[in-house]
Amino acid sequence: VTTFIGSNVGDWHVKELKPIRGESIPSVSRLQIEDHPTSVQLTGIWKLCGFVSNIRYANQSERKKILAIQEGLGRPQATCAALIPIRKNEAWWNLAQDERRAIFEEQSHHTAIGLQYLPAISRKLYHCRDLGEPFDFLTWFEYAPKDAAAFEELVIALRHTEEWKYVEREVDIRLIKV
């Protein structure tokens, strides 16, 4: 489990924190990410936890394309980041797997859209619904300053999809590496 800690200490400077849908979270000046947090390190204004899991929707062909082009986190030029916590509504979670997949990809082209921005935008998805957290997912993106406009495009494209009609809470946190 990885913990994102918002306070006035940490490796990432918070440039902007704004609610997109539903309730926001308190403003903070810094973000710290702890992969194996000890209780001592866990003080902060807020803490959001999540785990990386297996792929939930991508099929074999999509998975191969992603693995072939994506780049990892921590690239030296990727000094911009975004942490976007998201919660989907009950209607989404009551759907069966094939219904969620159809909305995610056949209708919303979630993976196809993301693939257009690889390898510039690195991405990692943390799951938290099953931990009883206030959000279902913590989405994390890293990119170089020159790719900032491309990242805005990606975010806007996803927010206009059918899938996003099921998003009931979303906060957009933009960060700069200290």
Added chain:
Amino acid sequence: VTTFIGSNVGDWHVKELKPIRGESIPSVSRLQIEDHPTSVQLTGIWKLCGFVSNIRYANQSERKKILAIQEGLGRPQATCAALIPIRKNEAWWNLAQDERRAIFEEQSHHTAIGLQYLPAISRKLYHCRDLGEPFDFLTWFEYAPKDAAAFEELVIALRHTEEWKYVEREVDIRLIKV
């Protein structure tokens, strides 16, 4: 998160505990299930934790069939239970969603087999891979003594599927309500 605590106290008497594949877990005489465990209650010979999550493979038609016939846990006549912790191998978890679904249902008929034993056998699935637990799933079944033979059939049928070739650790714990 639900915790299954093996020790010499609890509402379920352990009739048998045996390894099916891979390493076993220590024998205990009783099992206690805690939905919201406090640290005080958490002593025991072993503890296995998991969470209930959204449906991962069933499609809309399968989900409807299950919801239409299944019965809940805690039926007075269901005095027999089984806790079967399972871990699948890396090959399984490296598959994409469509590949896992095809093995799970089109090749192994996991849901179709389970449906044949509804409503006699009640079932609940707890996920634990994402919590860093020693197993990926804790499967829990409840049934009346008169359905014990049907339950054996179900377990044997599942163990002969293509899906079960990916199971690398499995322990079978049979229980009687105290």
